[in-house]
Amino acid sequence: MDSKSYRLREFINPADGRSLVVDASAGLVLGPLPGLEHFAEAMRPISHLVDGIVASSGQARNFTGRTRTDAALLVRADWTNALRGPDFVLPPETISHIPLLNPSDALDLGASAVVLYFLLGHEEQIEANCMRTTVQLALQGSQVGMPLVVDVQPVGPRVVLRDKAIELGVSYALEGGADGVAVPWPGRASLEMILKMSTGIPVWIKPTSLEAVESELAEALSLGAAGLWLDGRLFSWPDPLGVLETLRAKVHKLISVE
Amino acid sequence: MYLGLQARLDRLFNRHGDGRAVCVAADHGYMSDVTPNVVNLRPITTAVIQGGVDGILLSPGQAMRLAPFFQGRDGPALILRADWMNMPRLGTSNVANAVPQRLLWHQKVVTAGQALDLGASAITIYLFLGYNDRIEATGIEVCARFVSECHQVGLPCIIEPLAYGGQVTGANSVEILTLGARMAVEMGADALKIPYTGDVDTFHHLVDVSQVPVLVLGGARSDNERDALELFAEGLEAGASGCLMGRNVTKSPDPQRLVEQLCGIAHKGWPVERAMRTEEWTYLKLKAHPAKCTGCMLCVTACVASHDSGAYGNHLARLRIDPGVKTGQHKVMFCTLCKKCLDVCPTEALRWHPENGAVELLVDKCTACDKCVEICPTEVIVHSDAGIQIASGETLDWYPVVCDMCGGEPECAIICPTDAIFVAERKELA
Numbered sequence: 001m002d003s004k005s006y007r008l009r010e011f012i013n014p015a016d017g018r019s020l021v022v023d024a025s026a027g028l029v030l031g032p033l034p035g036l037e038h039f040a041e042a043m044r045p046i047s048h049l050v051d052g053i054v055a056s057s058g059q060a061r062n063f064t065g066r067t068r069t070d071a072a073l074l075v076r077a078d079w080t081n082a083l084r085g086p087d088f089v090l091p092p093e094t095i096s097h098i099p100l101l102n103p104s105d106a107l108d109l110g111a112s113a114v115v116l117y118f119l120l121g122h123e124e125q126i127e128a129n130c131m132r133t134t135v136q137l138a139l140q141g142s143q144v145g146m147p148l149v150v151d152v153q154p155v156g157p158r159v160v161l162r163d164k165a166i167e168l169g170v171s172y173a174l175e176g177g178a179d180g181v182a183v184p185w186p187g188r189a190s191l192e193m194i195l196k197m198s199t200g201i202p203v204w205i206k207p208t209s210l211e212a213v214e215s216e217l218a219e220a221l222s223l224g225a226a227g228l229w230l231d232g233r234l235f236s237w238p239d240p241l242g243v244l245e246t247l248r249a250k251v252h253k254l255i256s257v258e
Numbered sequence: 259m260y261l262g263l264q265a266r267l268d269r270l271f272n273r274h275g276d277g278r279a280v281c282v283a284a285d286h287g288y289m290s291d292v293t294p295n296v297v298n299l300r301p302i303t304t305a306v307i308q309g310g311v312d313g314i315l316l317s318p319g320q321a322m323r324l325a326p327f328f329q330g331r332d333g334p335a336l337i338l339r340a341d342w343m344n345m346p347r348l349g350t351s352n353v354a355n356a357v358p359q360r361l362l363w364h365q366k367v368v369t370a371g372q373a374l375d376l377g378a379s380a381i382t383i384y385l386f387l388g389y390n391d392r393i394e395a396t397g398i399e400v401c402a403r404f405v406s407e408c409h410q411v412g413l414p415c416i417i418e419p420l421a422y423g424g425q426v427t428g429a430n431s432v433e434i435l436t437l438g439a440r441m442a443v444e445m446g447a448d449a450l451k452i453p454y455t456g457d458v459d460t461f462h463h464l465v466d467v468s469q470v471p472v473l474v475l476g477g478a479r480s481d482n483e484r485d486a487l488e489l490f491a492e493g494l495e496a497g498a499s500g501c502l503m504g505r506n507v508t509k510s511p512d513p514q515r516l517v518e519q520l521c522g523i524a525h526k527g528w529p530v531e532r533a534m535r536t537e538e539w540t541y542l543k544l545k546a547h548p549a550k551c552t553g554c555m556l557c558v559t560a561c562v563a564s565h566d567s568g569a570y571g572n573h574l575a576r577l578r579i580d581p582g583v584k585t586g587q588h589k590v591m592f593c594t595l596c597k598k599c600l601d602v603c604p605t606e607a608l609r610w611h612p613e614n615g616a617v618e619l620l621v622d623k624c625t626a627c628d629k630c631v632e633i634c635p636t637e638v639i640v641h642s643d644a645g646i647q648i649a650s651g652e653t654l655d656w657y658p659v660v661c662d663m664c665g666g667e668p669e670c671a672i673i674c675p676t677d678a679i680f681v682a683e684r685k686e687l688a
Contacts, residue, residue: 124363164356167292175288177319
């Protein structure tokens with residue numbers, strides 16, 4: 001087993017191969033989200049309920065004093081304005097995507113993985129740069145044993161077939177060298193295709209909504225997905241701690257999925 | 259520096275000592291839509307390796323993931339796709355296009371040093387011609403930089419010229435490919451990966467002006483397996499050093515068999531007919547339908563032409579046509595592997611060929627005693643025209659000319675227009 005595998009096991013339970021991750025890095029793009037105004041305070045109560053927390057490099061420095069029961073740290077390696085909608089205070093006129101740190105930086109931060117957006121549906125150059133950054137982070141990560149998780153974002157205006165775009169994003173991520181992928185819920189048929197394609201590479205599902213999360217999780221786990229990847233919306237849901245406890249139990253089979 | 263370059267080129271092109279390579283491109287998931295060949299990459303890789311493939315083209319990510327497949331001296335060479343482009347997703351013609359692209363985009367993704375770290379024996383990069391001036395200029399810049407980087411670390415650089423875009427027509431595509439091939443070589447390419455131009459003459463010209471090993475690419479998958487094999491055979495005939503087949507292999511229902519067929523054509527000199535044959539015949543036996551024989555003598559002529567191209571007349575043929583004066587029916591007379599010549603030979607100069615089971619003459623043991631010629635019931639062992647000096651220093655005035663089954667592909671059976679003579683069955687050696 002190499003050092004990459006060791007780090008993957010820090011946020012994927014080796015006993016069941018499953019994982020519950022919260023991506024709390026959205027402040028870098030969207031500013032202070034409801035419930036995430038104070039990062040360290042928001043993370044403290046959830047840290048023992050989840051397997052991994054994704055943070056920006058700045059917040060990662062505040063995520064200290066973790067014990068063995070706390071979640072592993074994954075760091076966001078890039079920035080984009082593509083996730084800002086037209087109602088955002090600074091609506092994007094042109095889409096940008098910028099790599100911010102490399103696997104060695106993540107190692108310095110004590111991270112267990114780096115996380116990178118893969119944007120689909122924008123200008124050709126954006127996609128090409130995503131591919132180059134994926135390959136570069138994967139290659140550099142393999143030198144220092146730092147896993148790369150690719151967060152597939154089929155959000156651009158040119159996406160015609162969303163489920164097929166998600167499949168394409170996963171294919172690109174895998175061909176680029178990703179060690180794990182997080183995808184929006186693509187539907188059962190596409191997820192089957194994605195899991196077949198990923199051949200043992202962990203796949204996290206990003207649920208459509210609070211209402212759909214349990215059914216999508218149950219279906220995803222039954223097909224072989226690694227678990228759930230929740231974004232900053234979690235903190236605006238009613239009783240996020242209660243939701244996390246329930247989801248944790250289901251991801252790790254502490255209670256029956258049914 | 260150049261020792262490394264040559265060693266890696268040899269790993270790719272000289273695994274069989276013949277300067278040829280059968281390679282499979284399995285990098286489609288890196289650039290095109292998700293198709294079954296992309297999804298099932300691992301079993302396909304296993305299958306093509308079992309088929310004897312010499313090299314596999316992969317994306318950087320899959321190269322990391324599938325690294326164990328390339329380990330060991332017998333493992334295939336890893337060819338790394340070092341750039342990325344979106345050509346397969348351009349336009350609206352592809353109805354499965356989930357995220358259509360409007361502009362061709364082509365860029366460098368890894369460095370030569372990184373490719374070397376991954377264990378690559380070569381890298382492949384595109385050179386687009388015919389789209390617009392910017393893409394051509396970018397391509398030249400990328401290729402030149404790659405060649406320079408590659409040669410600094412001793413890594414072969416395979417350039418893939420592609421004629422694509424509004425400036426390309428049916429009339430000028432061959433000219434553009436030839437231009438691209440020469441430009442790539444002028445930039446320092448160590449080998450080329452290039453589409454077949456459609457005929458042997460133009461492809462021969464392309465190979466001739468390239469002066470580096472040329473790998474024919476297969477293009478879109480053909481429904482007919484034979485088409486891919488014939489394309490490859492024609493490419494070899496034109497001087498290519500091998501192939502880099504993609505979808506024809508990875509989308510084939512049986513990738514292993516197709517690679518075996520390609521390897522047979524490249525490394526064993528099989529004609530397409532032999533490659534298409536499903537049953538493995540180690541030892542052959544000829545049979546005849548006398549009623550079908552028209553006495554056209556093509557079999558006899560083909561026999562002489564394939565063995566003794568300088569000979570005048572048909573007297574050296576290893577088979578003959580009995581005109582059938584008594585029966586009114588022509589009869590093909592050929593070696594039936596009856597073994598009488600082997601039994602009668604006093605010096606054991608005749609034996610079964612260990613690979614194809616035909617009669618083989620060990621000329622250094624022969625004394626030209628004529629016993630085999632006399633005993634042959636079909637009278638198809640004949641005297642050679644010229645004598646020969648044997649290992650002992652003696653000179654034989656002649657030696658017996660015996661049927662060698664053309665090394666496993668009897669020309670007489672291949673050429674017979676009425677199937678009057680055919681390869682019928684496996685011969686169990688006595």
